[in-house]
Amino acid sequence: MTSEAAPVLAVSGLRKAYGAVLAVDRVDISVAQGEIVGLLGPNGAGKTTTINMILGVLAPSAGSIRIDGIDLAAHRSEAIGRTNFAAVYAPLPGNLTVEQNLKVFGLIYSVPRLKARVESLLETYDLLGLRKTKCGLLSSGEQTRVSLAKAMLNQPRLLLLDEPTASLDPSAARDIRARIRAFADTGEAGVLWTSHNMAEVEAVCDRVLFLSRGNVLLEGDPKTLPALHGEKSLEDLFVAVAKETLTGQEPA
């Protein structure tokens, strides 16, 4: 489900250089309300660098980022207040309980009616029985559910997910995918999703962008894109793009 309204994320001409090394170069990304966009690419393609710039923890060398119409460079706090994220490499503090983490980040995100919001999220993400458990003691799947609950605290207009199902068993991963799909289907928000699981991307994403060496190489519907480029599946296309990274040749 997508919308004709203004995009919740509009990235234009994004570039990040570390000296002579270009990590991201002239990347344009648009995410509409109700849309899940997959950001794909081999390791080192620039996915996490792009997400870090959208989150405001890495300054771009050039380009602009607008979140829900707000310029990130000019109004960082307001723009970031309309987004949230979950990433496997950014777990919540393990020395706080599930409930404490949600309360603390609820305060940091200035969530109104926080107590009720935390209760609602604990219930939605099946965390009621774990509310007093320290996050460091949770399983990978449980930690991912807590990270997602934190990411939903402020009802973001843009949700950034960096490999949210990595290290999850198939059942937990399916559960997470269903929750994210349901969130996007409300039509209130858009999702930018990175993953190395092509079957997952094909099942969940409305559109994908292939990044290679910091550039957007391909863009389109994950169900039709492989055939357009002479590949049988999204995974084959991914492998072709990854090889292109090594050989410098474009996929067929």
Next chain:
Amino acid sequence: MRIGPIAGVITRYLFLLSGSPARVLPLFAWATLDVVLWGFITRYLDQVGNAGFSFVPALLGAVLLWDFQTRVLHGVSLTFFEDVWSRNFLNLFASPMRVSEYLTGLVATGFVSSLVGLSVMLTVAWAVFGLSLAAYGAAALPFVLVLVLFGLALGIFGAAVVLRFGPASEWFVWPIPGIVSPFVGVFYPVSVLPGWMRAVSHILPPSYVFEGLRAVAAGKGVAWPMLWTAAAMAAVYVLLAGLFFAWVHRYAVRTGLIARYSAESVN
């Protein structure tokens, strides 16, 4: 500045304290031991020393106030280190919280936690050695104010250094009080220092506190203008430390330091 993010930083530390005696004990344990040790030393010096000069307000009072300032410094830096140790920077700095709000949260937490230490130290000093802040008269307020402000400035400065150079530079924060103390004349007048050290002491606000403290103990008046100048100087240091932290944060965002902040990857 919004109250929510500041309350978030404070609440997180309170949650940590509530479940951890190992975090509560250091708030007052070492400072209390210092008070006990120096309390008996000053009691002995009072017995063998000149009548007319009381070592209790001069030496024990100095130890108490110096330990208080150290508590303030450690209060700020420990709150910051909790984020370092739990690798929480990405979650914090990818939130709408502004740097000024984060620093205000650190400062408030450091101040409140140091008051816990001060309360225990004052109670022990009063109950066991008969020392009360009232012994310093009206000067007690600027004494405490100067030390709070300078402790906050040192804490913010230390946090900025660790943000810039990574968790491995944590060691830098702990000896700061030891490095500063010879210059500010905690236990002796700055007049005994060589010229270059005296010059340094003039730009360190606590020097004026300890000089004032000895003046009160000797029955002399307090140089109020100097004391309030020291308070203003300490306030400027807080501002400069905050600006330094903000500058380091901008550097960290520009270079990607925050996004990849970990013990082994930063140098």
